[in-house]
Amino acid sequence: MTIVIPVVTLFIYLLSEKNMIKVLKKFFLNTGEMSRFTGRYFKEVIFPPYEFQELLKQCYFIGNKSFTLVATTGFIMGIVITLQTRPTLVEFGAVSWMPAMIGVAIVREIGPVITALICAGKIGSGIGAELASMKVTEQIDAMEVSGTNPFKYLVITRVTATTLMVPTLVIISDIISLGGSALVELLKGGVTFQLYFSRVFEYLNFGDLLPSIIKSFFFGFAIGIVGCYKGYTSTKGTEGVGLTANQAVVVSSMLVFIIDFIAVLVSDIFYEL
């Protein structure tokens, strides 16, 4: 009862016409602004000057600095999934299917989504907070008055770097996850690494790998563009920096699931063909 009352109150509040209009208006305004920001990215990414040096620096920061976290999480993920699945497969006498099952699960779904969520938390919040703080301290204006296009220098480089590095991290995470899983099989079932990986590649095909890589590019783009948009348009001074980091994580995580949902629907169509 104590929980029901506030939930009902919140529901009524949200449903009241005035608030509903306010919430919808804010949602559409934000979506419109973000679409315009994304459009600007595609418009400006084509034309010179190109900031290659800054792009490489961002690739290094985004890729290298997230590597340990992604690798550790991937390794643990591989071990945990294998340990959790093993008893059931043993019960049905299907333990030989373990490499195929884990391989498909990790490559097609778990690897990309978990890696993207980790990147949304680490990279998305980092980009959002960095750009918001640069905005508050007038560093973006300083760039502008020194004759540099800050959108090109800050946004294009970061979004391109996340778009390129998230798929790379996904591939690394997939390999390490499978390594973790293989280790469990070696210790519990005496299956060699060679046998484990040959079984994995026996069942994995191009149709599993390609959609996973393609959707990882979209995940990376979404994480970069949301972090940059939130940071670049941040207001409310120093208070806005924390808020921006928070919003960047929430929105990009949500987008990861939405993109994943769409990717699964689209690849499902291709599987049926």
Place this chain on the structure above:
Amino acid sequence: MSQVIDYTAQPIIDIENLYKSFGKNHVLKGFNLKVWQGENVAVMGKSGSGKSVLIKCIIGLENINNGILKVLNSSIPELSRKELDAIRSDVGFQFQGSALYDSMTVRENLEFPLRRHPEKLGDEYNPERLVKEALEDVGLLNAIDMMPSELSGGMKKRIALARTLILRPKIILYDEPTSGLDPVTGKEISMLINEIQHRYNTASIVITHDLACARITSNRMVILHDGKNYAEANYNDLAVNEDPPVKAFFS
């Protein structure tokens, strides 16, 4: 030695009847100002009176609503992005909070504008030498490899000034150059502004609340009141002005 200013020449900054609003908040309401080569003009006004907005309009960070705004004979509102960038290499802007790039060392901060405009310095283009020269000008050569987080407030202002100076601008816009500094450091910065004016013959607009800074740096002072240039004279004349809005700054 006082600066020789040719008031019969074409002004380097020419502002006529400038209007700027943010929604219903009308900040500048017909502001006029002319600044000549080699002249320092201090602009004083209450907080929120539009002083910073004025210099942001001059550099093209804010769009104006109406009026004439010419810098180095170019009408700022009519310039393309490329033309504006070219003008910006001749106009230095000193931000209130220094605005040094946190992720870069002092050297990289100074090299940043330099590498964007190598054509500006022609044969003189030599980042290493120019960075050292600019740091020597502000007396902070020893800070060349430090990060901005390691610098004090006064040092940050000096480094920001060095970054502004490195492209040898014809105009420098100072936004509260002495704010947040103790009186001694504030005076040092004001003296440095004068030194730069004399050495490079720059024209400057100094936005300030600090009377000492205005007294030391200005050849002419403008009181910005109610969106207009309410009073305009040198420091000594304004200091004895009995008009209440002017007197309020000197009492």
